[in-house]
Amino acid sequence: xxFNPEEExxxxxxxxxxLAGIVRATWYEWRQAALEFAKPGTKPLDLVLRxxxxxxxxxxxxxxxxxxxxxxxxxxxxxxxxxxSSRAMxxxxxxxxxxxxxxxxxxxxxxxxxxxxxxYKADMEEDVLGCDKWFQTVIEDVNxxxxxxxxxxxxxxxxxxxxxxxxxxxxxx
Amino acid sequence: MMYSKIKTKKGDSTINYDELVSKWQEQYKQxxxxxxxxxxxxxxxxxxxxxxxxxxxxxxxDNFNTHDGFITDKDVAYIRERARGLVGGICTIQGVYMDPxxxxxxxVGQAAAWDDKFIPGLKRLADAIHEEGAIANIQLMHCGRxxxxxxxxxxxxxxxxxxxxxxxxxxxxxxxxxxxSIKEHAEAARRGLEASYxxxxxxxxxxxxxxxFLSSYTNKRTDEYGGDIENRCRxxxxxxxxxxxxxxxxxxxxxxxxxxxxxxxxxxxxxxESMVTYKMAEKAGVDCISVTQGWQESLxxxxxxxxxxxxxxxxxxxxxxxVKVPISMAYRLFKPEMADKAVAExxxxxxxxxxxxxxxxxxxxxxxxxxxxxIRYCIACNLCLARLFRDAxxxxxxxxxxxxxxxxxWKIKPAEKKKxxxxxxxxxxxxxxxxxxxxxxxxxxxxxxRNILGGQVVYASKGPYGEEELYGIIEWxxxxxxxxxxxxxxxTYVTPELIETEKPDVVVIATGVKFVVPKIPGxxxxxxxxxxxxxxxxxxxxxRVVMWGGRGDGIIAALYLATKGKKVTIVTKDRKPGVDVNxxxxxxxxxxxxxTGGKVYRFSDLEAIEENRVIVKGAYGVRxxxxxxxxxxxxxETRTELVEAAKKLCGEVHVIGDALIPRRLHNxxxxxxxxxxxx
Numbered sequence: 001x002x003f004n005p006e007e008e009x010x011x012x013x014x015x016x017x018x019l020a021g022i023v024r025a026t027w028y029e030w031r032q033a034a035l036e037f038a039k040p041g042t043k044p045l046d047l048v049l050r051x052x053x054x055x056x057x058x059x060x061x062x063x064x065x066x067x068x069x070x071x072x073x074x075x076x077x078x079x080x081x082x083x084x085s086s087r088a089m090x091x092x093x094x095x096x097x098x099x100x101x102x103x104x105x106x107x108x109x110x111x112x113x114x115x116x117x118x119x120y121k122a123d124m125e126e127d128v129l130g131c132d133k134w135f136q137t138v139i140e141d142v143n144x145x146x147x148x149x150x151x152x153x154x155x156x157x158x159x160x161x162x163x164x165x166x167x168x169x170x171x172x173x
Numbered sequence: 174m175m176y177s178k179i180k181t182k183k184g185d186s187t188i189n190y191d192e193l194v195s196k197w198q199e200q201y202k203q204x205x206x207x208x209x210x211x212x213x214x215x216x217x218x219x220x221x222x223x224x225x226x227x228x229x230x231x232x233x234x235d236n237f238n239t240h241d242g243f244i245t246d247k248d249v250a251y252i253r254e255r256a257r258g259l260v261g262g263i264c265t266i267q268g269v270y271m272d273p274x275x276x277x278x279x280x281v282g283q284a285a286a287w288d289d290k291f292i293p294g295l296k297r298l299a300d301a302i303h304e305e306g307a308i309a310n311i312q313l314m315h316c317g318r319x320x321x322x323x324x325x326x327x328x329x330x331x332x333x334x335x336x337x338x339x340x341x342x343x344x345x346x347x348x349x350x351x352x353x354s355i356k357e358h359a360e361a362a363r364r365g366l367e368a369s370y371x372x373x374x375x376x377x378x379x380x381x382x383x384x385x386f387l388s389s390y391t392n393k394r395t396d397e398y399g400g401d402i403e404n405r406c407r408x409x410x411x412x413x414x415x416x417x418x419x420x421x422x423x424x425x426x427x428x429x430x431x432x433x434x435x436x437x438x439x440x441x442x443x444x445x446e447s448m449v450t451y452k453m454a455e456k457a458g459v460d461c462i463s464v465t466q467g468w469q470e471s472l473x474x475x476x477x478x479x480x481x482x483x484x485x486x487x488x489x490x491x492x493x494x495x496v497k498v499p500i501s502m503a504y505r506l507f508k509p510e511m512a513d514k515a516v517a518e519x520x521x522x523x524x525x526x527x528x529x530x531x532x533x534x535x536x537x538x539x540x541x542x543x544x545x546x547x548i549r550y551c552i553a554c555n556l557c558l559a560r561l562f563r564d565a566x567x568x569x570x571x572x573x574x575x576x577x578x579x580x581x582x583w584k585i586k587p588a589e590k591k592k593x594x595x596x597x598x599x600x601x602x603x604x605x606x607x608x609x610x611x612x613x614x615x616x617x618x619x620x621x622x623r624n625i626l627g628g629q630v631v632y633a634s635k636g637p638y639g640e641e642e643l644y645g646i647i648e649w650x651x652x653x654x655x656x657x658x659x660x661x662x663x664x665t666y667v668t669p670e671l672i673e674t675e676k677p678d679v680v681v682i683a684t685g686v687k688f689v690v691p692k693i694p695g696x697x698x699x700x701x702x703x704x705x706x707x708x709x710x711x712x713x714x715x716x717r718v719v720m721w722g723g724r725g726d727g728i729i730a731a732l733y734l735a736t737k738g739k740k741v742t743i744v745t746k747d748r749k750p751g752v753d754v755n756x757x758x759x760x761x762x763x764x765x766x767x768x769t770g771g772k773v774y775r776f777s778d779l780e781a782i783e784e785n786r787v788i789v790k791g792a793y794g795v796r797x798x799x800x801x802x803x804x805x806x807x808x809x810e811t812r813t814e815l816v817e818a819a820k821k822l823c824g825e826v827h828v829i830g831d832a833l834i835p836r837r838l839h840n841x842x843x844x845x846x847x848x849x850x851x852x
Contacts, residue, residue, distance in 0.1 A: 003788065003796050003798075005796075005798060008795050008796045008797065009795075011793070011794070011795055012793055012795040015793045015795075016793075057334065057342075060334060061334065061335065061336070061338060064334070064336045064439075065336065067438075068438045069437075069438060069439060069440045070437070070438075141334040144331070144332065144333050144334055144393065145333055145334050145336075145439065146439060146440055147389070147390075147393060147440045
């Protein structure tokens with residue numbers, strides 16, 4: 001049977017792009033609906049941070065199955081999982097190894113989320129803090145689950161005008 | 174078994190154990206099992222309780238009780254049946270939850286003991302056990318991080334996030350809540366005694382509250398209830414001490430404790446730390462320890478068929494080396510021969526069973542009577558567990574009566590009119606139907622076109638991870654059918670002419686399924702074979718195999734090929750492969766298929782087959798070329814060509830099992846039983 005594999009992949013990518021766009025749009029549409037129903041005085045940031053916290057707990061649960069406490073590459077494995085989650089959401093991210101032990105970086109070169117934030121008139125800082133809340137929740141849950149002391153710091157953020165997002169993962173002990 | 178009661182030193186009424194044991198021992202002497210299994214049928218004394226034999230029914234959640242914790246007739250009948258089969262052994266009721274909020278409640282139909290209002294119901298169970306001459310054991314079970322089944326949260330020593338999505342988020346217990354929980358154990362134990370139980374058992378296993386405190390995985394506390402293993406034992410010790418205070422010195426207290434958590438990936442206890450928990454429990458005053466292994470959250474097989482029978486006895490040996498109190502054990506220890514040997518060798522003192530006595534409550538009785546061929550062994554399908562985790566009452570694939578013990582309509586009674594019954598098909602549905610019909614007194618003839626009985630089980634039992642155990646139920650059905658007078662006609666294909674010649678009163682169509690190759694471009698190529706060809710060793714495949722169809726049959730064939738090192742790509746229309754396979758099994762099956770490079774395309778189908786590849790029509794309507802030397806087809810459809818002809822020739826026709834709708838083993842057996850009753 002003859003068919004054009006490139007055409008098939010293009011079709012898949014087009015539908016995947018469309019789906020990813022719908023996911024991002026839905027996020028902001030739900031945010032808008034939730035704010036309309038929220039108690040008077042509810043700050044959008046509080047609502048958004050709580051939502052990302054819920055996402056973070058869910059993401060962490062999916063990481064538990066993929067991590068092994070005694071693995072020598074625990075921190076790097078965690079970084080790779082964050083990259084995987086980010087790529088699945090349409091972002092372009094990589095793990096950058098450090099010269100120091102117990103340290104890795106995750107670097108985002110492209111991110112479509114700020115564009116959607118702009119489109120739905122959400123604050124750019126909300127985008128940064130939402131992302132932070134997501135990953136910090138993941139790290140907190142991972143630490144509780146595995147008894148580790150992993151720390152995550154945001155060093156650069158595209159929504160703040162930086163060319164990339166950069167987060168440092170480090171581990172005590 | 175008659176028994177009488179005596180007064181204890183404390184003045185309460187209890188069974189005259191000496192008299193009870195001596196009555197049982199008199200009976201044992203007259204039966205061959207006491208010679209065959211002398212170690213199982215010898216008495217044991219634990220505190221004030223004397224037990225006639227070394228057999229114990231382990232606590233089994235069944236979801237038979239009301240959602241507010243009251244005991245039902247269904248549960249009483251279920252327990253009575255187990256107690257009867259124990260011929261004087263220990264019958265444990267399901268673990269009871271002990272708090273009014275239901276934080277400790279792990280199963281929707283779990284019995285409660287948080288108030289005196291539950292005592293009458295609990296007493297009904299104890300009375301049923303005693304009426305059958307068995308010893309009544311009540312288990313206290315706070316489910317901890319497996320609890321809160323009807324709440325939005327559960328509780329534990331620390332709020333360590335769950336691995337399993339089915340479980341609730343954990344709320345860390347305050348010290349006050351810990352003290353309350355200890356008190357609740359003591360109160361429930363007191364209620365157990367008031368309800369006439371002989372033994373009080375504490376559950377500390379598989380992820381329930383006590384095990385949560387014991388484990389370094391789930392206990393991150395920095396107060397006196399956390400930290401080193403001695404501190405992590407504090408909660409358990411205080412529970413034991415409180416229960417002891419509540420029940421007095423002469424009542425036996427048992428505890429179930431994990432000897433090996435199998436939680437290394439999450440930083441759980443070492444096996445050595447687990448033995449410290451045993452020693453601490455003994456020091457705190459328990460009289461018997463039940464050895465278990467694994468948690469619900471652990472990533473390792475514990476009770477599935479890939480674990481050989483008797484595998485875990487090494488943990489009982491370790492327990493024996495560390496404590497002096499009697500040791501009991503269940504977990505893949507199904508055969509009386511093996512259990513008797515383990516008692517003889519001093520590895521265990523009491524043989525526990527849970528699933529084997531769901532499958533056959535009369536297992537101990539049959540062993541005592543020397544009727545080993547009659548024992549219907551559990552096939553470790555874990556249907557019972559899968560049902561529990563879906564908040565449904567347990568059922569058993571091989572024992573259709575489970576949960577219906579109370580219901581007269583489910584009992585086999587002599588038929589009012591003897592009929593000639595033709596059962597077409599010797600798979601599990603046909604065999605079970607033939608057995609029930611014959612036991613009712615009908616003249617039953619079973620026809621099978623092949624020279625082997627078992628239908629799809631023949632293929633399923635070819636799986637590489639202990640699946641030969643599955644065939645045990647076919648052998649049992651065959652033996653029972655023979656004893657009931659079923660006449661077998663193997664290698665006989667039933668035609669309308671044969672029905673016309675035999676003139677049966679009833680025809681039961683249990684012809685099962687046939688595997689079919691859907692017509693697509695290339696489906697006639699020589700590299701397209703059936704899953705049955707693979708499992709019967711009739712054909713060899715190339716290195717790259719595409720399994721077309723991802724239901725149970727395809728999964729077993731894929732596993733079979735994966736163990737031969739083949740790279741198997743499963744293409745299934747379903748949302749996931751093995752959607753019909755028990756959750757206890759499918760995840761490890763897929764893991765093993767993946768280890769040899771296996772892949773899965775879900776929401777997908779084959780569009781074309783070529784010599785060295787297939788075209789998969791995947792999700793989003795995308796075509797994907799997948800390399801394939803061989804295409805194995807595991808798509809099946811019902812075999813019903815005889816139905817219409819049979820209806821014309823016979824006044825009573827039933828279609829059962831896969832011939833009705835292709836399903837699983839338990840559906841086939843239950844269909845067979847129900848229709849057998851109706852004939």
